[in-house]
Amino acid sequence: MSTLSEAYRDHPLHLHQIIPLDFDSVRAVPDSHVWPESGELESNDHHWLSIPTIDLNDPDRAKLIGHACETWGVFQLTNHNIPLNLLNEVEFEIKRLFSLPARQKLKALRSPGGAIGYGIARISPFFNKYMWHEGFTIMGSPVDHAMQLWPNGYQRFCDVMEDYQKKMEELATTLIHLILQNISMSEEETKWLGSPGGSSTALQLNSYPNCPDPHRAMGLAPHTDTSLLTILHQSTISGLQIFKEGFGWVLVYPTNGALVVNIGDLLHILSNGRFISVLHRVIMKEPKQRFSVAFFYCPRTDFHVFPLGLSSGDEDDDHGQVPLYRSVSVAEYVGIKSKNLDKALSLIRI
Ligand SMILES: O=C(O)CCC(=O)C(=O)O
Numbered sequence: 374m375s376t377l378s379e380a381y382r383d384h385p386l387h388l389h390q391i392i393p394l395d396f397d398s399v400r401a402v403p404d405s406h407v408w409p410e411s412g413e414l415e416s417n418d419h420h421w422l423s424i425p426t427i428d429l430n431d432p433d434r435a436k437l438i439g440h441a442c443e444t445w446g447v448f449q450l451t452n453h454n455i456p457l458n459l460l461n462e463v464e465f466e467i468k469r470l471f472s473l474p475a476r477q478k479l480k481a482l483r484s485p486g487g488a489i490g491y492g493i494a495r496i497s498p499f500f501n502k503y504m505w506h507e508g509f510t511i512m513g514s515p516v517d518h519a520m521q522l523w524p525n526g527y528q529r530f531c532d533v534m535e536d537y538q539k540k541m542e543e544l545a546t547t548l549i550h551l552i553l554q555n556i557s558m559s560e561e562e563t564k565w566l567g568s569p570g571g572s573s574t575a576l577q578l579n580s581y582p583n584c585p586d587p588h589r590a591m592g593l594a595p596h597t598d599t600s601l602l603t604i605l606h607q608s609t610i611s612g613l614q615i616f617k618e619g620f621g622w623v624l625v626y627p628t629n630g631a632l633v634v635n636i637g638d639l640l641h642i643l644s645n646g647r648f649i650s651v652l653h654r655v656i657m658k659e660p661k662q663r664f665s666v667a668f669f670y671c672p673r674t675d676f677h678v679f680p681l682g683l684s685s686g687d688e689d690d691d692h693g694q695v696p697l698y699r700s701v702s703v704a705e706y707v708g709i710k711s712k713n714l715d716k717a718l719s720l721i722r723i
């Protein structure tokens with residue numbers, strides 16, 4: 374079976390598309406990182422709107438989640454059973470990683486054809502300005518890179534990240550089952566779910582360093598995630614915004630202990646466009662370093678994604694009876710997205 378890592382290998386980058394700025398050494402935002410339109414970033418923020426919050430213990434959770442996926446493409450999740458001390462440990466390890474000196478972090482630099490390790494956001498080549506961001510991508514055990522970073526102190530980092538990925542995968546499987554209850558499907562169509570080796574996942578650690586001029590910088594440019602769904606833990610510093618059709622950018626307020634769940638392109642395809650693959654970005658809102666950790670959950674890379682639960686009959690409910698997207702393997706879609714970013718969905722539209 375090919376892996377997500379291999380799916381990225383066909384799209385090598387140049388070093389200037391991988392090495393982040395040494396943020397500690399700059400006193401002003403360099404021209405390469407000034408976003409012309411970012412003066413307006415704050416003003417179109419709808420403070421009175423907020424995304425739904427769903428309690429995983431709510432007896433109506435499947436319906437509530439389905440509705441949130443249809444109307445927002447994102448929600449905050451409480452009572453998710455991820456221990457608070459694990460979230461705190463993850464945050465501690467992220468801080469330990471990103472506070473290393475720049476030359477040390479470069480020892481874990483992502484390779485030009487690789488997917489894992491330290492570097493700038495993968496979406497960077499699509500924008501003519503750089504982002505105020507550095508990231509570290511993990512798929513499975515991060516031990517090889519962690520040994521480069523801390524020759525004598527890598528074990529704790531590895532244990533915490535592996536434990537977190539395991540718990541995230543369980544939670545993601547639970548959520549997908551609940552979400553798919555909203556689409557009528559045959560057993561055959563869902564049997565891949567939760568089966569051993571049935572998924573490919575990645576953990577993305579994000580750091581948005583303290584910025585000398587936050588209003589002129591962009592944390593992470595607007596994008597949708599490729600995943601089926603993404604589970605995000607954000608620190609107490611705000612900055613994440615989602616785009617709500619008809620309103621504009623809406624801030625996702627950090628809520629203590631809650632996780633942010635957002636739909637990605639693959640679930641948008643599976644649901645025949647019913648669930649929103651939500652456009653989101655990170656702005657530099659507070660004069661403090663912000664951290665987040667995103668867990669991306671996808672089916673295995675040779676799995677073919679196509680609209681599910683379409684009935685061939687002539688029922689009254691005509692929602693999505695006609696497939697809007699062609700079948701595409703996860704590996705192929707990762708490739709299309711790597712080359713086309715926001716045009717990727719339209720390229721597989723029938
Ligand atoms: O930092 C955040 O809040 C969002 C991160 C994100 O969108 C991503 O890693 O894809």
Ligand SMILES: [Fe+2]
Binds near residue numbers: 596597598653667
């Ligand atoms: Fe994202």
